[in-house]
Amino acid sequence: QVHLVESGGGVVQPGRSVRLSCAASGFTFSSYGMHWVRQAPGKGLEWVALISSDGRNQEYGDSVKGRFTISRDNSRNTLFLQLNSLRPEDTAVYYCAKVGLTGSYMFYFDYWGQGTLVTVSS
Amino acid sequence: DIVMTQSPDSLAVSLGERATINCKSSQSVLYSPNNKNYLAWYQQKPGQPPKLLIYWASTRESGVPDRFSGSGSGTDFTLTISSLQAEDVAVYLCHQYYSTPITFGQGTRLDFK
Numbered sequence: 001q002v003h004l005v006e007s008g009g010g011v012v013q014p015g016r017s018v019r020l021s022c023a024a025s026g027f028t029f030s031s032y033g034m035h036w037v038r039q040a041p042g043k044g045l046e047w048v049a050l051i052s053s054d055g056r057n058q059e060y061g062d063s064v065k066g067r068f069t070i071s072r073d074n075s076r077n078t079l080f081l082q083l084n085s086l087r088p089e090d091t092a093v094y095y096c097a098k099v100g101l102t103g104s105y106m107f108y109f110d111y112w113g114q115g116t117l118v119t120v121s122s
Numbered sequence: 123d124i125v126m127t128q129s130p131d132s133l134a135v136s137l138g139e140r141a142t143i144n145c146k147s148s149q150s151v152l153y154s155p156n157n158k159n160y161l162a163w164y165q166q167k168p169g170q171p172p173k174l175l176i177y178w179a180s181t182r183e184s185g186v187p188d189r190f191s192g193s194g195s196g197t198d199f200t201l202t203i204s205s206l207q208a209e210d211v212a213v214y215l216c217h218q219y220y221s222t223p224i225t226f227g228q229g230t231r232l233d234f235k
Binding site: 035044045046047050059061062095100106107108109110111112113114115 | 160162164170171172173174177178183215217219220221222223224225226227228229
């Protein structure tokens with residue numbers, strides 16, 4: 001059974017950094033592209049970043065480009081998101097999501113984690 | 123960027139009645155080489171992550187009740203719940219995975235009438 005478990009969220013001051021992790025199990029992690037998607041309180045979903053199965057390709061949403069970095073460790077079945085220069089508008093639940101097929105990272109998301117809340121506040 | 127616009131923003135339907143939610147993309151999400159629409163639908167309940175219902179615009183995810191169906195092609199898509207059940211009260215979102223930035227509709231809140 002597929003499980004995605006995010007961790008690393010909390011209250012962070014503006015301008016500071018935090019690293020989120022997503023521990024994956026129940027599937028061959030190294031075969032699937034992965035994404036981060038966030039949801040501000042009471043708002044809709046915003047795509048944050050993607051990474052290919054081998055980690056060579058990454059893409060980012062405009063609002064986080066240059067500040068956030070997605071990475072993965074296939075030996076540890078773990079996805080990461082480094083969040084730097086945080087702003088109050090980055091406050092959100094951050095979800096990791098697995099794509100539904102191998103061979104590309106541009107697919108629907110068949111599994112999501114429960115999310116981890118990052119609150120950016122002084 | 124492909125903008126996804128859902129209608130209506132909210133919808134109230136009686137138990138057992140049909141619910142229809144629309145999603146329009148600002149550009150076609152039909153990929154001609156494989157004739158697939160890169161469009162998915164999700165259900166999200168409070169405090170939970172989204173749950174995949176439909177992908178490739180009309181393929182029902184395993185385990186999803188057959189009262190849920192998706193249709194449409196190109197830029198216009200519809201999610202239909204044929205007979206609303208109590209557990210279907212939720213927010214429904216469309217999602218295009220045709221190109222980056224990946225984008226979602228703003229969501230449609232479905233409630234009982």
